[in-house]
Amino acid sequence: MHLAWLELTDFRSYPDLRFDPAPGVNVLVGDNGTGKTTVLEAISYLSALRSFRGSPDAALIRAESPEAIVRGGFERESGELRVEIALPVAAPRRVMVNGKRPRRYSDVRSEVPVVAFLPDDLDLVKRGPAIRRAYLDDLAAMLSPSAGADQAEYDKALRQRNSLLRAEGRHVDPVELDVWDERVAEKGSEVLAHRLSLLDRLAPSLEAAYRDVGGGEALQATYASRWAGDDWRAASRRPADHAPALRAALLDRRTRDQEQRTTTAGPHRDEPGLVLGGRDVRTMASQGEQRTAALALRLSAYRLLEERHGRPPLLLLDDVFSELDPLRAEGVMRLLPRGQVFVTSAREDDVPVAGTRWHVEGGVIRAG
Numbered sequence: 001m002h003l004a005w006l007e008l009t010d011f012r013s014y015p016d017l018r019f020d021p022a023p024g025v026n027v028l029v030g031d032n033g034t035g036k037t038t039v040l041e042a043i044s045y046l047s048a049l050r051s052f053r054g055s056p057d058a059a060l061i062r063a064e065s066p067e068a069i070v071r072g073g074f075e076r077e078s079g080e081l082r083v084e085i086a087l088p089v090a091a092p093r094r095v096m097v098n099g100k101r102p103r104r105y106s107d108v109r110s111e112v113p114v115v116a117f118l119p120d121d122l123d124l125v126k127r128g129p130a131i132r133r134a135y136l137d138d139l140a141a142m143l144s145p146s147a148g149a150d151q152a153e154y155d156k157a158l159r160q161r162n163s164l165l166r167a168e169g170r171h172v173d174p175v176e177l178d179v180w181d182e183r184v185a186e187k188g189s190e191v192l193a194h195r196l197s198l199l200d201r202l203a204p205s206l207e208a209a210y211r212d213v214g215g216g217e218a219l220q221a222t223y224a225s226r227w228a229g230d231d232w233r234a235a236s237r238r239p240a241d242h243a244p245a246l247r248a249a250l251l252d253r254r255t256r257d258q259e260q261r262t263t264t265a266g267p268h269r270d271e272p273g274l275v276l277g278g279r280d281v282r283t284m285a286s287q288g289e290q291r292t293a294a295l296a297l298r299l300s301a302y303r304l305l306e307e308r309h310g311r312p313p314l315l316l317l318d319d320v321f322s323e324l325d326p327l328r329a330e331g332v333m334r335l336l337p338r339g340q341v342f343v344t345s346a347r348e349d350d351v352p353v354a355g356t357r358w359h360v361e362g363g364v365i366r367a368g
Contacts, residue, residue: 001076001112001311002340003043010065012038019365023075025341025355029348034360036344040116040316043342046072046083047112047314048138049095049105057087065089074112081111106141106148113142113305113313117320117332121294125274125281132272133195139202139301140194143308147194154187158263165261172258181250184266189243191267192225199223199272202300209299210276213292213331217277224273227265288325295328312339322350 008017013035028036037053041060044052051060061068067088074081086094095102102108123131141148161180164172199221210219227249228242249265250257257264274281274293281293305313321329322345333353345351359368 001074001081003046003314004073004075004080006039006042007069007071008039008042009069010062011042011068011070012060012062014038014363015062015065017363017365019358021340021342021358022356023340025343025353026358027348027351027353027355028342028344028358028360028365029351030344030346030360032346035363036360037318039360039365040318040342040344042070043072043314044114044116044316045070045085047109047114047142049085049108052116052118052316057093058089061087061089083108083112104145104149104152106145106152109138109141109148110143110145113309114316115298115302115305115313116316116318117295117298118318119320119323121298122291124294124297125285125290129271129273132274133268133270135297135301136195136198136272137191139304140198142301142305142313143198144194147198150187150190150194154184154191154267157183157187158266158268162262165257165263168258169261170258177254181247184263185243185247185250188246188266188268189241192228192242192246192270195223195267195270195272201304205300205303206296209303210292210296212334213295213299213328219281219293219296220275222273222275224271225267227269291323292328295324295332299331306338315339315341317341317343319344319346321345321352322347 002023003021006017006019006021008014008019011017017039019039028039030036041051041053045060051057067086069084069086071082071084074083080098082096082098084094084096088094095105095108097108097111124135137147137151141151157180161177161184164177164180202221206221207218210217228245246266250263253265276285276289276293279285281290285293302313302315317332320332321343324332329352341355343351343353343355348357357368358365
């Protein structure tokens with residue numbers, strides 16, 4: 001599968017754009033601020049339904065425009081898959097797949113797998129656990145629509161419980177809180193089961209990817225879940241194995257939650273991490289080791305998605321080669337011939353790979 005065409009209307013700096021990329025490697029060259037990253041952001045949005053920059057939807061709408069529209073057509077063996085997303089200023093967004101609303105948003109992410117390498121990928125390693133939780137949940141959703149649906153249901157139940165706690169605090173109705181405890185425990189246990197299953201699959205790929213991009217030691221993913229009990233690692237990956245522990249933790253921390261007016265137990269507080277030769281990568285690894293670990297996480301996602309779908313996912317490389325030494329750049333380049341790739345760079349010489357060149361300037365993309 002590959003992206004055959006992309007259309008943008010009032011999306012960030014683009015009032016109107018039509019882009020027909022090549023099926024293989026596409027290199028977008030242009031000065032900083034010309035909109036190269038915006039093109040990659042739009043492609044990613046067609047899959048993830050959110051900005052890979054972490055921007056709210058309102059920030060994606062061009063100034064003084066009523067809405068932004070992103071459209072894309074993907075060619076596949078079974079026919080074209082057309083995704084269209086409208087982002088109005090004063091209304092909820094509209095998502096259409098082949099002219100119909102998808103049953104659930106996670107289906108879109110699974111249907112259009114995308115892996116993006118970004119300059120700030122080092123945050124995957126250096127920042128707190130929230131960004132690593134998002135990495136696991138996003139990858140799980142691309143591998144299985146049910147994982148994305150369970151995450152969405154958990155987030156919804158958690159918001160409802162937190163809303164109740166904020167409004168009522170110590171005066172919350174215990175019966176009403178029991179209802180949301182049950183829902184949070186049910187869906188939270190499913191989220192944990194998806195994460196643990198993914199970590200099992202990720203382990204060999206992560207170790208191999210780290211070595212492929214220049215690392216010598218074995219990189220391992222870790223996972224800490226304080227609410228799940230001492231023996232949670234030995235439990236099977238069935239959600240039913242974890243629901244009682246989360247239910248008990250919510251009840252045990254109820255007074256604390258009422259005082260703090262938020263939910264303090266659950267997978268949204270778990271701590272995925274990385275260990276290299278027994279050292280915490282976040283606090284004890286060198287800058288080079290941290291960057292290699294971040295690359296390994298993205299490469300592992302790419303490989304798992306290729307294995308799951310039987311085809312390589314779309315690969316987005318946003319000004320990545322300027323940040324890499326030759327050894328790590330070579331590790332990334334091993335992926336490029338296997339699928340459709342989009343690379344951005346301010347300097348053409350920084351991209352050590354052949355492909356269709358595109359020049360980005362003044363809201364226009366032209367071959368060159």
